[in-house]
Amino acid sequence: MRVLFVASEVVPWCKTGGLADVAGALPRALRDADGVEAAVFLPLFPQAREHARAAGIELEPTDASARVHLSGRWEEGRFWAHRPAGGVPHFFLEHEGFYAREGIYGDRNDQPYPDNAFRFAFLCRAVLEAGAQLAGGPPDVVHVHDWQTGLLPVYMRSEGVWPRARVVYTIHNLAYQGVFPKQVFPGLGLDWSLFRSEQLEFYDQVNLLKGGVAFADAVTTVSPTYAEEIQTPERGEALDGFLRHHARRLHGILNGLDAAERTPPFTDLAEKAALRAALLEELGLPAGDEPLLGVVSRFAHQKGLDLVAGLVAELEVLGARLVVLGSGDPGLVATFQGFAAEYPERLAVRVGFDAALARRIVAGSDLFLVPSRFEPCGLTQQQAMAFGTPPVVHGVGGLRDTVREGETGFVFGAPTVEALRGAVVRAVALFREDPAGWERVQRQAMARDASWGASAEAYLELYRELVAEA
Numbered sequence: 391m392r393v394l395f396v397a398s399e400v401v402p403w404c405k406t407g408g409l410a411d412v413a414g415a416l417p418r419a420l421r422d423a424d425g426v427e428a429a430v431f432l433p434l435f436p437q438a439r440e441h442a443r444a445a446g447i448e449l450e451p452t453d454a455s456a457r458v459h460l461s462g463r464w465e466e467g468r469f470w471a472h473r474p475a476g477g478v479p480h481f482f483l484e485h486e487g488f489y490a491r492e493g494i495y496g497d498r499n500d501q502p503y504p505d506n507a508f509r510f511a512f513l514c515r516a517v518l519e520a521g522a523q524l525a526g527g528p529p530d531v532v533h534v535h536d537w538q539t540g541l542l543p544v545y546m547r548s549e550g551v552w553p554r555a556r557v558v559y560t561i562h563n564l565a566y567q568g569v570f571p572k573q574v575f576p577g578l579g580l581d582w583s584l585f586r587s588e589q590l591e592f593y594d595q596v597n598l599l600k601g602g603v604a605f606a607d608a609v610t611t612v613s614p615t616y617a618e619e620i621q622t623p624e625r626g627e628a629l630d631g632f633l634r635h636h637a638r639r640l641h642g643i644l645n646g647l648d649a650a651e652r653t654p655p656f657t658d659l660a661e662k663a664a665l666r667a668a669l670l671e672e673l674g675l676p677a678g679d680e681p682l683l684g685v686v687s688r689f690a691h692q693k694g695l696d697l698v699a700g701l702v703a704e705l706e707v708l709g710a711r712l713v714v715l716g717s718g719d720p721g722l723v724a725t726f727q728g729f730a731a732e733y734p735e736r737l738a739v740r741v742g743f744d745a746a747l748a749r750r751i752v753a754g755s756d757l758f759l760v761p762s763r764f765e766p767c768g769l770t771q772q773q774a775m776a777f778g779t780p781p782v783v784h785g786v787g788g789l790r791d792t793v794r795e796g797e798t799g800f801v802f803g804a805p806t807v808e809a810l811r812g813a814v815v816r817a818v819a820l821f822r823e824d825p826a827g828w829e830r831v832q833r834q835a836m837a838r839d840a841s842w843g844a845s846a847e848a849y850l851e852l853y854r855e856l857v858a859e860a
């Protein structure tokens with residue numbers, strides 16, 4: 391079975407969030423399954439060139455190119471390849487004007503680029519033009535991800551490309567739908583007949599995620615609970631009715647973790663103490679037994695870091711310390727930096743994206759906080775469990791599907807400071823008063839299977855069903 395993956399970000403080439411982890415790991419996990427030939431397509435961002443350089447990888451030129459009419463002009467690009475021996479081939483679409491920019495989706499102030507619809511429409515069109523040539527034949531399954539690739543199923547079906555292929559569309563986060571003013575519509579090469587509420591129209595704007603859902607053969611999202619939640623008005627982001635309409639084709643499949651992410655940087659739990667001590671020293675926090683709470687997160691409303699901010703003044707009473715690593719919302723950055731200056735013995739804050747430090751925090755903390763208002767799947771709580779750092783989570787979406795109260799972590803029921811505090815108090819009490827009980831939670835958390843095996847199997851089964859129906 392030939393499966394083409396198309397995504398805007400793929401680990402280790404470029405990443406802003408969990409989508410990149412999935413697009414990097416799932417093709418590899420599937421390649422390990424019998425009879426799957428996977429290939430991955432992504433834009434050639436400067437981050438990808440940088441990664442190639444740092445890793446000593448020379449991308450090969452290919453003779454595959456694409457010429458696409460967009461917004462009144464012809465845009466041209468060509469593909470570069472990385473074909474590791476025995477591994478999954480990756481194909482990078484080069485277009486200096488579209489992709490050689492500082493950020494993947496926006497500038498340094500997080501302002502989205504105004505031509506994003508065209509930048510990612512170009513990726514979709516180019517894969518449809520050159521994908522079969524590069525992958526060694528037309529695909530059986532095309533697996534696309536998030537709004538950036540929502541147009542691929544639209545073009546593919548409305549223009550009859552690869553008629554025998556089945557399309558799987560994965561929603562990694564319904565909060566990002568790729569909504570653009572309707573003026574872009576003709577420039578995307580779409581016929582106005584597609585601009586209706588069952589397809590791409592959304593409150594008189596263009597919604598690329600809707601297009602992906604409408605034209606895919608199956609839609610997946612990244613946890614069973616989130617698949618249910620997005621069909622409700624509270625979490626449906628104004629698409630709940632549309633998604634209920636497609637409910638029969640909607641599946642929830644949990645993300646796994648790559649081996650590197652779930653393998654703790656120690657062989658025995660006893661070694662965690664040394665990592666913890668080193669982390670406290672690195673952060674300039676006092677040594678000692680008080681539990682260290684860790685946070686690694688984007689600073690976005692979704693992630694509920696305002697709830698964590700609401701706990702800072704109580705750290706003293708709780709007898710706990712806190713380390714926060716993240717970047718994003720400038721208001722939250724300023725809040726946490728202000729707190730760090732006010733409570734230097736209690737709180738350490740690091741602003742930026744730093745994978746190595748993230749790992750040291752996940753491994754060296756005693757507890758890990760994930761108070762997300764909603765969470766499609768969540769990787770950090772799974773990584774924390776794998777590293778013997780019980781997570782404290784809001785019981786929604788993938789957090790609910792992965793963490794068991796009192797067994798592998800602590801779960802609270804509402805996105806409020808009080809509820810978060812309640813769970814932290816429970817966790818800290820166990821940590822202090824019942825070392826054996828605490829260790830049991832740690833060991834149960836570490837014993838959880840976070841590998842891609844089961845998830846890859848579930849995707850494979852879905853692909854097989856779709857191909858059998860075709």
Ligand code: ADP
Pocket residue numbers: 406407408409411686687688715716717742743744745746748767768769770771
């Ligand atoms: P999302 O994709 O919504 O940001 P996930 O929990 O699914 O949330 O995935 C986030 C991933 O990004 C995790 O692997 C996490 O460790 C990583 N991450 C988030 N913020 C940072 C940061 N500031 N530095 C390093 N890694 C980060």
